[in-house]
Amino acid sequence: MWISKITFNDTFEIDELYHFINERPHTETRENTYIIPLISRTPRQIVNFAVESSKTAKDIQKIVDNAPNAYQYNTDGYHSYMDVIFPGYHKRNIESKKHTHNVESVNADLRHYLPGLRRRSRCFYRSLETLRAVLSIFINAYNKFGEAKLKYRRRLYETYGTVTKFWTSYKHPPMNLFDYI
16 A cells, blocks of 8 residues: 655544445445545545454554554544554544544545445445545545645645635635545
8 A cells, every 4th residue: 555755653543434345235324345444644544444343442553553653543433442452652532533634634535435335335346446446546546635635735835825815716626536546
């Protein structure tokens, strides 16, 4: 997986996204596959991910162990995060999504850009291997796009002194996620 050299290891966020493979199960929660991304805040990049059939502490621990170490890890209120040993400070937020809003937006991007992950869609993945392959290709493009977006914003900041002053009149940067696929 491609990760930018300018990725800051100060804060990582981890969350889970559920979906199904092949057909919707007839269980109470109707979930049978979890995509667990670990993202960095600056630039917004997916540092590591896993596609598992469960979201146990053992599966989450593998993701954390295979990623670069960060100073702080933010999670939501899911109980398995309490059993994971994080190399940095662990902030578990059970009240709101205040510290996990970036990973929630990445989950929304995954559902938006990958048709097989959309809700109420006729598209679906028939195997875990297919889903992992599609995700790895998408994540490489997503990470390269995140780096390009950060470099563009830095250039705006150096030119105009602030990003928001110029960003309000120029809302769409001259780049697209599909340029990096």
